[in-house]
Amino acid sequence: xxxxxxxxxxDVRSVSxxxxxxxxxxxxxxxxxxxxxxxxxxxxxxxxxxxxxxxGLAAPSDGEVLALxxxxxxxxxxxxxxxxxxxxxxxYGMLTGRGFVELAxxxxxxxxxxxxxxxxxxxxxxxxxxxxxxxxxSRGMRQRxxxxxxxxxxxxxxxxxxxxSGTDPRQRIEIQDVMRRLASRGRTVLVSxxxxxxxxxxxxxxxxxxxxxxxxxxxLAAIREKLDERxxxxxxxxxxxxxxxxxxxxxxxxxxVTVDDESSLTLLTDSIAAxxxxxxxxxxxxxxxxxxxEALDESLESVFxxxxxxx
Amino acid sequence: MTTVxxxxxxxxxSRWRLLLVVALAALPVGLTALLSASQGDDSVDxxxxxxxxxxxxLMAVILPIVTIVLAxxxxxxxxxxxxxxxxxxxxxxxxxxxLPKALAPFIIAGPVMAVSCAAVVLIGGGGILGSELxxxxxxxxxxxxxxVSALTAAAAYTAxxxxxxxxxxxxxxxxxxxxxxxxxxxxxxxxxxxxxSVRAYSLAILxxxxxxxxxxxxxxxxxxxxxxxxxxxxVAAFFLLTVRQxxxxxxx
Numbered sequence: 001x002x003x004x005x006x007x008x009x010x011d012v013r014s015v016s017x018x019x020x021x022x023x024x025x026x027x028x029x030x031x032x033x034x035x036x037x038x039x040x041x042x043x044x045x046x047x048x049x050x051x052x053x054x055x056g057l058a059a060p061s062d063g064e065v066l067a068l069x070x071x072x073x074x075x076x077x078x079x080x081x082x083x084x085x086x087x088x089x090x091x092y093g094m095l096t097g098r099g100f101v102e103l104a105x106x107x108x109x110x111x112x113x114x115x116x117x118x119x120x121x122x123x124x125x126x127x128x129x130x131x132x133x134x135x136x137x138s139r140g141m142r143q144r145x146x147x148x149x150x151x152x153x154x155x156x157x158x159x160x161x162x163x164x165s166g167t168d169p170r171q172r173i174e175i176q177d178v179m180r181r182l183a184s185r186g187r188t189v190l191v192s193x194x195x196x197x198x199x200x201x202x203x204x205x206x207x208x209x210x211x212x213x214x215x216x217x218x219x220l221a222a223i224r225e226k227l228d229e230r231x232x233x234x235x236x237x238x239x240x241x242x243x244x245x246x247x248x249x250x251x252x253x254x255x256x257v258t259v260d261d262e263s264s265l266t267l268l269t270d271s272i273a274a275x276x277x278x279x280x281x282x283x284x285x286x287x288x289x290x291x292x293x294e295a296l297d298e299s300l301e302s303v304f305x306x307x308x309x310x311x
Numbered sequence: 312m313t314t315v316x317x318x319x320x321x322x323x324x325s326r327w328r329l330l331l332v333v334a335l336a337a338l339p340v341g342l343t344a345l346l347s348a349s350q351g352d353d354s355v356d357x358x359x360x361x362x363x364x365x366x367x368x369l370m371a372v373i374l375p376i377v378t379i380v381l382a383x384x385x386x387x388x389x390x391x392x393x394x395x396x397x398x399x400x401x402x403x404x405x406x407x408x409x410l411p412k413a414l415a416p417f418i419i420a421g422p423v424m425a426v427s428c429a430a431v432v433l434i435g436g437g438g439i440l441g442s443e444l445x446x447x448x449x450x451x452x453x454x455x456x457x458x459v460s461a462l463t464a465a466a467a468y469t470a471x472x473x474x475x476x477x478x479x480x481x482x483x484x485x486x487x488x489x490x491x492x493x494x495x496x497x498x499x500x501x502x503x504x505x506x507x508s509v510r511a512y513s514l515a516i517l518x519x520x521x522x523x524x525x526x527x528x529x530x531x532x533x534x535x536x537x538x539x540x541x542x543x544x545x546v547a548a549f550f551l552l553t554v555r556q557x558x559x560x561x562x563x
Contacts, residue, residue: 055400057561058561084396088393092395094325249470
């Protein structure tokens, strides 16, 4: 599905990527348009691999990726229109901040180099420290230098892999402002993160990846609602499963309860939030010790984490 | 291309790496000087000078190690640091990235090793520090032969190890294995495969330019034209492999 109302900037068509027996990305299809789209998921979900395939850095094992209407892999002329900020913090430590951004500008064939470099450094707030070697920069400064290098060619499509990690709150707000400004000019920004709060303040739309698959995509509010309506299997490990089952069955949010053994039960609920509120209260009222509460579907567990529990 | 070349030269020009390269290149020069200054008898003859000092130490060990140190790092640093995307995600043809990446180690290793070889021949053949270690009718020609031979070998090794830095996960180990097993053992004892040996090319060029001074190489060198073609083929083939690898690899 398209995550925004405009034209399609990124078209991911049934893309998979595997390394030996390990499937990093599994049959993902998505279309992204102008504006800011968040690529969310826990660590190891396949976000970076997907971003690398969208940027043309990695070849899909199966499927196809188009960016700005063209196949992105091994298509250097297209890279003139794309900005990419990798997750890796590495920069060329012997170059100054300005030198690092100038390198990007020169390789993009910008002429003259000066004005776009100064604009990019100004945008990320590195003008004053541009003369220092990036090897002496703090993590946040290196982050901003990498962002400036990604912005120097004024890209139509900006791909940012975990751009906010390592930044302080002020820098985070500044980078989020940069994304907003680009989006307001009709540019496409795809930003990955494993932290929902980082992305939800700027992105209206998300691609949610879990275990290499696209678990959800589209408008964030709509996905929250949709997920809240889905029934989930949850296992509760506690001191007395029979007593807990008797208490749980009376809750509106719980559809059915199956006692597995003396200390474990499995229930079906359509509201994780209601269950989260009620379970500790019921356990306390009946003096039952709770040992573990877990979603049985790995993907749903992650979805809980990101969209319901907000972690 | 000059942007990537400048970057690569700065990357390779770190102090410790240059010190290592210069120290390695100076080692045979120092050894030759020592032998020349202290030589009072005939225990070091022309054959010893050519086969042990020039071939066994310089061409077979020092020169390949110097090029390994430089060329495997040319792409290897970026692969390791995950900075390669800063080059590959730019609107630049892959060969315009590969060419300066291969040129940079050659620009350092080529002249340094040519000077090292030339200095060894000058000291050993000219007898400027004492006795002549090698009999030469024309020291100038011998120096030229050594310099050209070192330059061509450096070009071929650089092409191979630049590719290895990009394509092989443990490029340094691969390089050492290649030099000591293939160049050092296999091609030394199996005459037929000398046509696939960079060391054999360098010796053939040495002997081809100055057969008189380096006559002790006779009998174990391939023909000069074959050596020249071999160097050209190795350089071209590994350059194309590097471009191909750059196009096909998943950039970390």
